[in-house]
Amino acid sequence: MFQLEGKRIWVTGHRGMVGGAIVRRLARENSEIVTIERSELDLRRQDQVEAFVSGERLDGVIIAAGKVGGILANDRAPAEFLYDNLLIEANVIDAAHRAGVEKLLFLGSSCIYPKNAAQPINEDALMTGALEPTNEWYALAKIAGVKLCQAYRKQYGCDFISAMPTNLYGPGDNFDLDSSHVLPALLRKAHIAKQNRDAALTLWGSGASRREFLHVDDCADALVLLLKSYSVAEPVNVGSGEDLSILELARLVSEVVGYRGAIVHDLSKPDGTPRKLLDIQKLLSMGWTPSITLREGIEATYRWFCDSHPEVRAA
Ligand SMILES: NC(=O)C1=CN([C@@H]2O[C@H](COP(=O)(O)OP(=O)(O)OC[C@H]3O[C@@H](n4cnc5c(N)ncnc54)[C@H](OP(=O)(O)O)[C@@H]3O)[C@@H](O)[C@H]2O)C=CC1
Numbered sequence: 001m002f003q004l005e006g007k008r009i010w011v012t013g014h015r016g017m018v019g020g021a022i023v024r025r026l027a028r029e030n031s032e033i034v035t036i037e038r039s040e041l042d043l044r045r046q047d048q049v050e051a052f053v054s055g056e057r058l059d060g061v062i063i064a065a066g067k068v069g070g071i072l073a074n075d076r077a078p079a080e081f082l083y084d085n086l087l088i089e090a091n092v093i094d095a096a097h098r099a100g101v102e103k104l105l106f107l108g109s110s111c112i113y114p115k116n117a118a119q120p121i122n123e124d125a126l127m128t129g130a131l132e133p134t135n136e137w138y139a140l141a142k143i144a145g146v147k148l149c150q151a152y153r154k155q156y157g158c159d160f161i162s163a164m165p166t167n168l169y170g171p172g173d174n175f176d177l178d179s180s181h182v183l184p185a186l187l188r189k190a191h192i193a194k195q196n197r198d199a200a201l202t203l204w205g206s207g208a209s210r211r212e213f214l215h216v217d218d219c220a221d222a223l224v225l226l227l228k229s230y231s232v233a234e235p236v237n238v239g240s241g242e243d244l245s246i247l248e249l250a251r252l253v254s255e256v257v258g259y260r261g262a263i264v265h266d267l268s269k270p271d272g273t274p275r276k277l278l279d280i281q282k283l284l285s286m287g288w289t290p291s292i293t294l295r296e297g298i299e300a301t302y303r304w305f306c307d308s309h310p311e312v313r314a315a
């Protein structure tokens with residue numbers, strides 16, 4: 001058991017969607033939260049990371065920093081998705097070991113599993129088949145992160161663990177239509193289509209792919225539980241346990257936004273993995289359950305989007 005009270009926990013990527021949610025959740029644990037801006041510390045620079053970590057007397061580290069993006073961003077920038085993620089995790093994990101950090105939590109992703117893994121995907125499916133080509137670069141980097149945690153545990157006895165979140169959404173998400181994930185993209189598209197009274201909204205791909213979504217606050221809650229009470233080499237899946245097709249998601253988002261036009265398909269865009277539903281039995285057996293339904297989460301995220309993007313609010 002890793003008691004959080006009074007502990008100094010460094011949340012990397014605190015300005016991002018997941019890091020921000022972890023900071024909000026950790027505030028309830030009476031820990032001392034350590035953060036540093038990217039402009040002051042580029043996590044790809046080993047000397048900078050070592051100097052920072054050795055001077056901070058950290059008890060715990062959460063690696064929520066990373067190069068992140070949707071299906072097209074991954075496909076278009078394989079070099080950065082592989083290089084940035086490899087360097088960030090390698091630098092932070094090694095520096096944490098050298099500084100004697102007691103607990104470290106690394107965030108992987110559901111895309112580390114084989115493209116055609118049996119559903120729901122158990123943690124044991126890791127490295128049992130070929131990866132999805134659109135995000136294999138990012139997935140490979142994330143697999144290396146899991147393996148680094150396992151290697152430092154095996155060789156040095158470090159209590160370094162990994163969690164594999166499913167597709168996340170919520171406040172702080174990226175709503176840029178080129179680089180975002182599907183849920184924020186659809187919220188923006190439906191909002192604009194409603195404002196412009198467009199006859200149709202365009203989905204990428206066939207809409208037949210299935211995805212599981214988890215609100216980022218539920219994810220942060222699960223991650224804090226794991227940080228406190230999970231000390232095993234094998235990664236843990238973090239999901240909602242339910243999935244739907246992208247077309248069903250587009251209909252749900254349209255309903256929440258109040259857009260009543262048609263949905264059409266851009267078949268020049270990739271579908272990606274056909275299905276990615278995580279087996280979350282391991283996490284459920286620890287007493288965690290998700291608390292935000294997909295509809296509630298989309299409604300809240302839509303409100304956040306309108307409040308934080310004044311350029312789209314009034315039109
Ligand atoms: N979003 C999702 O659906 C999922 C996310 N994850 C994982 O969760 C983690 C966080 O994702 P998410 O919050 O969505 O992503 P965001 O893009 O919202 O946040 C990423 C954060 O990492 C920081 N960062 C990136 N590169 C560097 C660098 N070189 N040096 C310092 N900081 C850096 C960014 O800093 P800045 O803000 O200054 O740019 C940002 O704060 C990632 O590891 C991701 O793989 C896993 C599964 C699903």
Ligand SMILES: C[C@H]1O[C@H](OP(=O)(O)OP(=O)(O)OC[C@H]2O[C@@H](n3cnc4c(=O)[nH]c(N)nc43)[C@H](O)[C@@H]2O)[C@@H](O)[C@@H](O)C1=O
Pocket residue numbers: 069070071072074109110111135138139166167168179180181182183185186202203204205209211246269270271272273
């Ligand atoms: C979290 C996870 O996220 C990524 O994997 P992904 O789940 O395939 O990503 P996505 O959310 O971008 O798309 C999901 C599905 O939705 C379809 N889709 C329809 N219309 C839009 C659309 O407008 N935008 C986007 N982005 N997708 C759309 C799209 O064609 C696909 O079928 C990787 O980064 C991966 O590395 C990773 O970790």
